[in-house]
Every structure is written in C-alpha cells, then in structure tokens.
Amino acid sequence: MAKAKEPERPERPLTGKQAAFVAEYLIDMSATQAAIRAGYSTRTAAAIGAENLTKPQIASAIQAAQAKRAERLEITADALVRQNWELANADPNELIQFRRVCCRHCYGINFEYQFTHAEMTRAFRIWEAKQTKNSKEVFDRQGGEGFDRRKPPRDDCPECNGMGDGEVFLHDTRNLSPAARLLYAGVKQTKDGIEIKMHSQQDARSEVAKLLGFYKEKESSVDPAEVARQVREEMRKMDEADGLDQAA
Ligand SMILES: [Zn+2]
Numbered sequence: 001m002a003k004a005k006e007p008e009r010p011e012r013p014l015t016g017k018q019a020a021f022v023a024e025y026l027i028d029m030s031a032t033q034a035a036i037r038a039g040y041s042t043r044t045a046a047a048i049g050a051e052n053l054t055k056p057q058i059a060s061a062i063q064a065a066q067a068k069r070a071e072r073l074e075i076t077a078d079a080l081v082r083q084n085w086e087l088a089n090a091d092p093n094e095l096i097q098f099r100r101v102c103c104r105h106c107y108g109i110n111f112e113y114q115f116t117h118a119e120m121t122r123a124f125r126i127w128e129a130k131q132t133k134n135s136k137e138v139f140d141r142q143g144g145e146g147f148d149r150r151k152p153p154r155d156d157c158p159e160c161n162g163m164g165d166g167e168v169f170l171h172d173t174r175n176l177s178p179a180a181r182l183l184y185a186g187v188k189q190t191k192d193g194i195e196i197k198m199h200s201q202q203d204a205r206s207e208v209a210k211l212l213g214f215y216k217e218k219e220s221s222v223d224p225a226e227v228a229r230q231v232r233e234e235m236r237k238m239d240e241a242d243g244l245d246q247a248a
Contacts, residue, residue, distance in 0.1 A: 008232065014057055014058065017038055018038075018052065018055075018058055018061075020037075021034050021035060021038040021058065025036050025062060025067070026062065026066070030083075031046075031048045031049030031051075032050075035048045042201075045195070057161040063239070065126075077225040080207070080211055080212045084204040084211070085204070087179065087182040087183055088176065088204040089179065089210060090177075090201065091179070091180065092183065092198060092201075092240075094176060094177060095170070095180055096170050096178035096196045097169040098170070100150045100152075100154060100159075100163065100164040100165065100166055100167070101149045101164050101165055101167050102149065102153050102154065102165075103160040103164050104160055105157055105159035105160065105163050106151070106164065106192065107147070107154065108143020108144060109142075109143050111143070111145070111159060111218075112143035112144075113143045114143035114145065114146065114147040114180060114192050115142070115144070117145050118143060119147075120141070120144075120145040127139050152185075155180050170194065170196060185197055188215075213226075
C-alpha cells in the first residue's frame with residue numbers, strides 16, 4: 001500500500017556495471033563496444049548496449065557527462081583566447097630593453113669624468129703609489145664619485161649633449177609578469193652574446209582572431225571554439241536520435 005503511494009523516482013542510481021558502461025560509452029559512443037568493455041558478455045553486448053541507452057538513469061548520466069564535456073571545451077577555448085590575447089599585448093620591454101643612460105660626464109662635477117666609489121679609490125691608490133716625498137701634486141678627483149649608470153642622460157651635458165650611452169638591458173626572467181612570462185621563450189647563448197627568444201605576438205593576434213571567428217580559417221588547423229560548437233551540434237543530433245529510438 002505504502003509502496004503504491006510513493007511517487008515514482010525518475011532515476012535510480014547506476015549499478016557499478018552501468019556506471020562503467022556510461023564511462024566507456026563516452027569514449028567512443030559505441031554502445032556495443034562500451035557494453036563489452038563494461039564487462040557484459042560479447043554475445044549479448046549489442047542488445048544490452050542498445051537497451052542500456054534507453055534506460056532513463058543511464059541516458060541522463062550520459063547527457064550530464066556530455067554537457068560537462070562541452071562546458072570544458074568551451075572553457076578551454078576561452079582560456080586559449082585569454083592567453084593569446086595576453087601574449088599579444090605583452091610588452092617586450094619587460095624582457096629586454098635598449099635604453100640610453102647617462103654618460104660618465106652627465107653628472108660629474110663641472111661635467112668632468114665621474115667615478116664610482118671603487119674606481120675613485122683605485123685611482124687614488126695608483127696616484128698615491130707614484131708620489132715621492134717632494135711631490136707637490138694634488139690628486140685630481142675630476143668629476144668626483146657617485147657614477148650611477150641607471151640615471152638618464154642630461155641635455156646640458158657638453159660631452160654627450162643628452163644622447164648618453166646606448167645600453168642593452170636584460171631583465172631577470174624569474175620575476176616576470178604573467179603576460180611577459182607568456183612572451184618569454186627562453187634564452188640562447190650565441191657566439192655574439194645572449195639571445196632572448198620570444199613567442200610571436202603576431203601569431204597570437206591571428207590566433208585570437210581565429211578563435212573569435214573573425215575570419216574563416218583553413219580546415220587543416222584546429223580551432224577549439226569550432227570544435228566545441230561541432231561537439232554540441234553532434235550531441236544535439238544524438239539526443240534527437242535517442243528521442244526517436246525511444247519513441248519507436
Ligand atoms: Zn653626458
């Protein structure tokens with residue numbers, strides 16, 4: 001009596017074998033092969049596979065898994081767009097800079113040659129060693145000390161006239177921003193020095209355009225967004241086919 005009043009539960013939990021069938025079916029969408037791999041006998045696999053697909057709890061488990069899969073594909077496509085966009089907009093100056101820095105005279109006293117502290121000490125010792133008791137010469141400090149090559153050139157410097165010295169500066173690649181990290185493609189020691197390699201920002205821009213469907217790409221290359229769309233279309237067709245089977 002009580003049993004009859006209880007509302008019919010639309011879905012029973014899957015048995016272990018049914019769950020295995022669902023997992024296997026998602027691999028190649030072959031009901032027969034999935035039944036065999038799930039442990040049903042080869043002789044009855046075709047019949048059981050087809051029957052399994054019509055069971056509501058199995059059908060809905062497959063549908064749920066397929067929906068999740070489609071979602072994952074979309075997320076992957078989104079992530080690819082974001083990543084390529086970041087790479088396309090990364091600033092190469094974060095990796096390598098050509099910059100013009102002050103010359104030795106820009107910040108020297110009276111625009112004379114400026115030393116670093118260590119250079120000044122060394123120059124003084126060399127001078128000192130040459131002195132005799134009768135020397136009347138005074139050590140020439142020239143532009144003084146405190147040279148710092150990070151400072152910008154001075155326009156009023158009579159030596160460089162604001163041009164300074166050209167310098168190539170490579171950043172420490174361990175501390176890059178996420179965008180610069182995407183751009184960085186490694187370092188190569190060549191006979192002419194160090195070469196910083198970068199991924200192509202032009203390619204990244206094209207990739208974004210492709211992923212967003214700005215232009216139709218060649219069939220040979222893979223477009224995750226298009227793949228996701230096709231997968232959803234296939235699933236829709238399968239759902240329709242399932243509906244027809246059940247109605248028949
Ligand atoms: Zn200068």
